[in-house]
Amino acid sequence: MDIIDDFDIQILKQLEKDGRMAYSAIATTLGISNTMVHQRISRLTEQGILTGIKPVLDEKKIGYDWGAFTGITLEKDHDSDRIIEELKKIPEVTECYYISGTYTLYLKIIAKNHEHMRKVLYDKIDNISGIAKTDSIMELGCAFKRNIIL
Template identity: 75%
Template sequence: MDMLDEFDVKIIKELEKDGRIAYSTIASNLKISNTMVHQRINRLFEQGIITGIKPILNEKQIGYDWASFTGITLNKDSDSERIIEALKEIPEITECYFVTGSFTLYLKITARNHEHMRKILYDKIDNIPGIAKTDSMVELGCAFKRNVSL
Protein backbone atom coordinates (compact mmCIF):
# COMPACT_ATOMS: atom_id res chain seq x y z
CA MET A 1 0.00 0.00 0.00
CA ASP A 2 3.05 2.26 -0.44
CA MET A 3 1.38 4.02 -3.37
CA LEU A 4 -1.46 5.31 -1.18
CA ASP A 5 -1.03 7.92 1.51
CA GLU A 6 -3.57 8.86 4.19
CA PHE A 7 -5.35 11.37 1.93
CA ASP A 8 -5.71 8.83 -0.89
CA VAL A 9 -7.25 6.36 1.55
CA LYS A 10 -9.63 8.98 2.97
CA ILE A 11 -10.70 10.08 -0.52
CA ILE A 12 -11.34 6.47 -1.57
CA LYS A 13 -13.39 5.86 1.58
CA GLU A 14 -15.52 8.94 0.78
CA LEU A 15 -16.11 7.65 -2.76
CA GLU A 16 -17.01 4.18 -1.43
CA LYS A 17 -19.75 5.72 0.72
CA ASP A 18 -21.20 7.60 -2.28
CA GLY A 19 -19.64 7.45 -5.74
CA ARG A 20 -21.72 10.49 -6.75
CA ILE A 21 -20.32 12.73 -4.02
CA ALA A 22 -19.10 16.11 -5.27
CA TYR A 23 -15.34 16.59 -5.15
CA SER A 24 -15.97 19.86 -3.31
CA THR A 25 -17.83 17.92 -0.59
CA ILE A 26 -14.91 15.51 -0.24
CA ALA A 27 -12.56 18.50 0.03
CA SER A 28 -14.77 20.08 2.68
CA ASN A 29 -15.15 16.82 4.66
CA LEU A 30 -11.40 16.19 4.64
CA LYS A 31 -10.43 19.87 5.05
CA ILE A 32 -8.25 19.85 1.93
CA SER A 33 -8.43 21.83 -1.31
CA ASN A 34 -10.77 20.99 -4.15
CA THR A 35 -7.75 20.97 -6.48
CA MET A 36 -6.01 18.37 -4.32
CA VAL A 37 -9.07 16.10 -4.48
CA HIS A 38 -9.21 16.42 -8.30
CA GLN A 39 -5.49 15.72 -8.65
CA ARG A 40 -5.58 12.73 -6.29
CA ILE A 41 -8.61 11.12 -7.94
CA ASN A 42 -7.14 11.65 -11.41
CA ARG A 43 -3.87 10.02 -10.26
CA LEU A 44 -5.76 7.09 -8.70
CA PHE A 45 -7.49 6.52 -12.05
CA GLU A 46 -4.22 6.86 -14.01
CA GLN A 47 -2.52 4.34 -11.73
CA GLY A 48 -5.42 1.91 -12.13
CA ILE A 49 -6.18 1.89 -8.41
CA ILE A 50 -9.68 3.19 -9.10
CA THR A 51 -10.96 1.54 -12.26
CA GLY A 52 -14.37 3.16 -12.44
CA ILE A 53 -17.28 4.62 -10.56
CA LYS A 54 -20.53 3.02 -11.62
CA PRO A 55 -23.87 1.96 -10.17
CA ILE A 56 -24.17 -1.36 -8.37
CA LEU A 57 -27.37 -3.00 -9.55
CA ASN A 58 -29.63 -5.02 -7.30
CA GLU A 59 -30.35 -7.80 -9.82
CA LYS A 60 -33.36 -9.08 -7.89
CA GLN A 61 -35.04 -5.67 -8.13
CA ILE A 62 -34.84 -5.81 -11.95
CA GLY A 63 -36.16 -9.36 -12.30
CA TYR A 64 -33.01 -11.49 -12.06
CA ASP A 65 -33.93 -13.87 -9.23
CA TRP A 66 -31.43 -16.66 -9.94
CA ALA A 67 -27.65 -16.75 -9.88
CA SER A 68 -25.06 -19.48 -10.01
CA PHE A 69 -21.37 -19.99 -9.54
CA THR A 70 -20.28 -22.22 -12.40
CA GLY A 71 -16.96 -23.96 -12.86
CA ILE A 72 -15.90 -24.71 -16.42
CA THR A 73 -13.60 -27.53 -17.48
CA LEU A 74 -12.00 -27.08 -20.91
CA ASN A 75 -10.89 -29.77 -23.33
CA LYS A 76 -7.61 -27.85 -23.68
CA ASP A 77 -6.55 -24.97 -21.45
CA SER A 78 -4.81 -23.45 -24.46
CA ASP A 79 -8.31 -22.65 -25.82
CA SER A 80 -9.07 -20.41 -22.85
CA GLU A 81 -8.57 -17.08 -24.67
CA ARG A 82 -11.02 -18.00 -27.44
CA ILE A 83 -13.53 -19.40 -24.96
CA ILE A 84 -13.33 -16.31 -22.74
CA GLU A 85 -14.11 -14.15 -25.79
CA ALA A 86 -17.19 -16.32 -26.46
CA LEU A 87 -18.25 -16.07 -22.79
CA LYS A 88 -17.99 -12.27 -22.96
CA GLU A 89 -20.76 -12.37 -25.56
CA ILE A 90 -23.21 -13.80 -22.98
CA PRO A 91 -24.48 -10.78 -21.02
CA GLU A 92 -25.78 -12.86 -18.10
CA ILE A 93 -22.19 -13.84 -17.22
CA THR A 94 -21.18 -11.03 -14.90
CA GLU A 95 -17.82 -12.34 -13.64
CA CYS A 96 -15.19 -14.74 -14.99
CA TYR A 97 -12.08 -15.86 -13.12
CA PHE A 98 -9.06 -18.06 -13.81
CA VAL A 99 -8.84 -20.60 -10.98
CA THR A 100 -6.70 -23.52 -9.87
CA GLY A 101 -8.04 -26.96 -9.09
CA SER A 102 -10.73 -28.89 -10.94
CA PHE A 103 -11.78 -26.02 -13.21
CA THR A 104 -10.03 -23.65 -15.57
CA LEU A 105 -12.60 -20.85 -15.28
CA TYR A 106 -15.16 -19.91 -12.66
CA LEU A 107 -18.20 -17.82 -13.59
CA LYS A 108 -20.94 -15.84 -11.89
CA ILE A 109 -24.13 -16.12 -13.93
CA THR A 110 -27.30 -14.12 -13.28
CA ALA A 111 -30.68 -15.20 -14.69
CA ARG A 112 -34.36 -14.25 -14.44
CA ASN A 113 -35.51 -17.73 -13.36
CA HIS A 114 -34.52 -21.39 -13.47
CA GLU A 115 -35.62 -21.77 -17.12
CA HIS A 116 -33.52 -18.80 -18.15
CA MET A 117 -30.54 -20.30 -16.24
CA ARG A 118 -31.03 -23.63 -18.01
CA LYS A 119 -30.98 -21.88 -21.41
CA ILE A 120 -27.80 -19.97 -20.53
CA LEU A 121 -26.05 -23.16 -19.40
CA TYR A 122 -27.31 -25.60 -22.04
CA ASP A 123 -28.01 -23.44 -25.09
CA LYS A 124 -25.25 -20.85 -24.77
CA ILE A 125 -22.32 -22.05 -22.64
CA ASP A 126 -22.43 -25.77 -23.50
CA ASN A 127 -22.47 -24.91 -27.22
CA ILE A 128 -19.11 -23.14 -27.07
CA PRO A 129 -16.59 -25.48 -28.72
CA GLY A 130 -13.86 -26.56 -26.32
CA ILE A 131 -15.93 -26.62 -23.14
CA ALA A 132 -15.83 -30.15 -21.73
CA LYS A 133 -18.27 -29.64 -18.85
CA THR A 134 -19.81 -27.21 -16.40
CA ASP A 135 -20.54 -27.65 -12.72
CA SER A 136 -22.91 -25.15 -11.09
CA MET A 137 -23.93 -24.19 -7.60
CA VAL A 138 -27.07 -22.07 -7.19
CA GLU A 139 -26.49 -18.86 -5.27
CA LEU A 140 -29.07 -18.32 -2.51
CA GLY A 141 -28.19 -14.73 -1.64
CA CYS A 142 -25.15 -12.59 -0.91
CA ALA A 143 -24.29 -12.34 2.78
CA PHE A 144 -21.94 -9.42 1.99
CA LYS A 145 -19.69 -8.03 -0.71
CA ARG A 146 -17.11 -5.32 -0.22
CA ASN A 147 -13.84 -3.85 -1.33
CA VAL A 148 -10.63 -4.88 0.41
CA SER A 149 -10.09 -2.84 3.56
CA LEU A 150 -7.72 0.14 3.29
Protein backbone atom coordinates in the same frame (compact mmCIF):
# COMPACT_ATOMS: atom_id res chain seq x y z
CA MET B 1 3.37 -1.44 -6.67
CA ASP B 2 1.92 2.03 -6.49
CA ILE B 3 1.94 3.63 -3.07
CA ILE B 4 -1.17 5.29 -1.77
CA ASP B 5 -1.10 7.53 1.26
CA ASP B 6 -3.65 8.40 3.93
CA PHE B 7 -5.26 11.15 1.81
CA ASP B 8 -5.77 8.67 -1.05
CA ILE B 9 -7.29 6.16 1.36
CA GLN B 10 -9.64 8.77 2.84
CA ILE B 11 -10.73 9.87 -0.65
CA LEU B 12 -11.37 6.25 -1.66
CA LYS B 13 -13.40 5.69 1.53
CA GLN B 14 -15.59 8.67 0.66
CA LEU B 15 -16.12 7.38 -2.89
CA GLU B 16 -16.94 3.93 -1.49
CA LYS B 17 -19.77 5.49 0.53
CA ASP B 18 -21.11 7.38 -2.50
CA GLY B 19 -19.40 7.23 -5.89
CA ARG B 20 -21.43 10.25 -7.04
CA MET B 21 -20.11 12.48 -4.25
CA ALA B 22 -18.89 15.83 -5.56
CA TYR B 23 -15.16 16.47 -5.28
CA SER B 24 -15.98 19.65 -3.34
CA ALA B 25 -17.94 17.62 -0.76
CA ILE B 26 -15.03 15.20 -0.37
CA ALA B 27 -12.66 18.16 0.03
CA THR B 28 -14.86 19.74 2.70
CA THR B 29 -15.24 16.45 4.59
CA LEU B 30 -11.49 15.82 4.58
CA GLY B 31 -10.44 19.44 5.08
CA ILE B 32 -8.38 19.57 1.87
CA SER B 33 -8.68 21.54 -1.37
CA ASN B 34 -10.98 20.61 -4.22
CA THR B 35 -7.93 20.71 -6.52
CA MET B 36 -6.11 18.17 -4.35
CA VAL B 37 -9.10 15.81 -4.49
CA HIS B 38 -9.30 16.16 -8.28
CA GLN B 39 -5.55 15.58 -8.69
CA ARG B 40 -5.59 12.54 -6.37
CA ILE B 41 -8.57 10.93 -8.12
CA SER B 42 -6.96 11.57 -11.52
CA ARG B 43 -3.69 9.97 -10.35
CA LEU B 44 -5.48 6.97 -8.80
CA THR B 45 -7.33 6.50 -12.09
CA GLU B 46 -4.16 6.85 -14.21
CA GLN B 47 -2.39 4.30 -12.00
CA GLY B 48 -5.28 1.86 -12.42
CA ILE B 49 -6.06 1.78 -8.69
CA LEU B 50 -9.45 3.41 -9.25
CA THR B 51 -10.91 1.76 -12.34
CA GLY B 52 -14.15 3.69 -12.52
CA ILE B 53 -17.24 4.71 -10.64
CA LYS B 54 -20.06 2.35 -11.58
CA PRO B 55 -23.55 1.74 -10.26
CA VAL B 56 -24.05 -1.33 -8.09
CA LEU B 57 -27.24 -3.03 -9.22
CA ASP B 58 -29.48 -5.14 -7.04
CA GLU B 59 -30.14 -7.82 -9.66
CA LYS B 60 -33.12 -9.25 -7.76
CA LYS B 61 -34.93 -5.89 -7.83
CA ILE B 62 -34.68 -5.78 -11.63
CA GLY B 63 -36.03 -9.29 -12.11
CA TYR B 64 -32.94 -11.51 -11.97
CA ASP B 65 -33.87 -13.85 -9.12
CA TRP B 66 -31.45 -16.69 -9.88
CA GLY B 67 -27.69 -16.73 -9.50
CA ALA B 68 -25.15 -19.48 -10.03
CA PHE B 69 -21.45 -20.02 -9.62
CA THR B 70 -20.23 -22.25 -12.42
CA GLY B 71 -16.91 -24.01 -12.76
CA ILE B 72 -15.80 -24.67 -16.33
CA THR B 73 -13.47 -27.45 -17.41
CA LEU B 74 -11.89 -26.86 -20.81
CA GLU B 75 -10.85 -29.48 -23.32
CA LYS B 76 -7.54 -27.58 -23.70
CA ASP B 77 -6.53 -24.86 -21.26
CA HIS B 78 -4.69 -22.93 -23.96
CA ASP B 79 -8.11 -22.20 -25.54
CA SER B 80 -9.06 -20.07 -22.53
CA ASP B 81 -8.58 -16.68 -24.26
CA ARG B 82 -10.94 -17.64 -27.11
CA ILE B 83 -13.49 -19.12 -24.73
CA ILE B 84 -13.38 -16.05 -22.49
CA GLU B 85 -14.14 -13.87 -25.52
CA GLU B 86 -17.20 -16.04 -26.22
CA LEU B 87 -18.29 -15.83 -22.57
CA LYS B 88 -18.07 -12.01 -22.72
CA LYS B 89 -20.82 -12.12 -25.36
CA ILE B 90 -23.25 -13.67 -22.85
CA PRO B 91 -24.76 -10.79 -20.82
CA GLU B 92 -25.87 -13.09 -18.00
CA VAL B 93 -22.22 -13.96 -17.26
CA THR B 94 -21.29 -11.11 -14.92
CA GLU B 95 -17.92 -12.32 -13.61
CA CYS B 96 -15.22 -14.68 -14.86
CA TYR B 97 -12.12 -15.78 -12.95
CA TYR B 98 -9.07 -17.90 -13.70
CA ILE B 99 -8.72 -20.40 -10.87
CA SER B 100 -6.54 -23.30 -9.85
CA GLY B 101 -7.84 -26.75 -9.06
CA THR B 102 -10.56 -28.76 -10.74
CA TYR B 103 -11.73 -26.01 -13.11
CA THR B 104 -9.97 -23.57 -15.40
CA LEU B 105 -12.56 -20.79 -15.14
CA TYR B 106 -15.17 -19.87 -12.56
CA LEU B 107 -18.21 -17.79 -13.52
CA LYS B 108 -20.95 -15.82 -11.81
CA ILE B 109 -24.18 -16.07 -13.81
CA ILE B 110 -27.48 -14.32 -13.17
CA ALA B 111 -30.86 -15.24 -14.65
CA LYS B 112 -34.51 -14.28 -14.29
CA ASN B 113 -35.71 -17.76 -13.31
CA HIS B 114 -34.76 -21.43 -13.49
CA GLU B 115 -35.77 -21.75 -17.15
CA HIS B 116 -33.65 -18.74 -18.08
CA MET B 117 -30.70 -20.23 -16.13
CA ARG B 118 -31.12 -23.54 -17.95
CA LYS B 119 -31.06 -21.77 -21.32
CA VAL B 120 -27.93 -19.80 -20.39
CA LEU B 121 -26.13 -22.95 -19.24
CA TYR B 122 -27.31 -25.40 -21.91
CA ASP B 123 -27.97 -23.23 -24.95
CA LYS B 124 -25.26 -20.62 -24.57
CA ILE B 125 -22.35 -21.82 -22.41
CA ASP B 126 -22.41 -25.54 -23.23
CA ASN B 127 -22.44 -24.69 -26.95
CA ILE B 128 -19.08 -22.89 -26.80
CA SER B 129 -16.54 -25.05 -28.58
CA GLY B 130 -13.78 -26.22 -26.23
CA ILE B 131 -15.83 -26.40 -23.05
CA ALA B 132 -15.70 -29.97 -21.79
CA LYS B 133 -17.85 -29.66 -18.68
CA THR B 134 -19.70 -27.20 -16.45
CA ASP B 135 -20.54 -27.64 -12.79
CA SER B 136 -22.96 -25.15 -11.22
CA ILE B 137 -23.85 -24.26 -7.67
CA MET B 138 -27.02 -22.21 -7.25
CA GLU B 139 -26.71 -19.02 -5.23
CA LEU B 140 -29.34 -18.50 -2.52
CA GLY B 141 -28.56 -14.88 -1.70
CA CYS B 142 -25.61 -12.62 -1.04
CA ALA B 143 -24.72 -12.18 2.62
CA PHE B 144 -22.46 -9.23 1.69
CA LYS B 145 -20.40 -7.88 -1.19
CA ARG B 146 -17.73 -5.23 -0.87
CA ASN B 147 -14.43 -3.84 -1.98
CA ILE B 148 -11.33 -4.42 0.10
CA ILE B 149 -11.58 -2.38 3.28
CA LEU B 150 -8.77 0.18 3.43
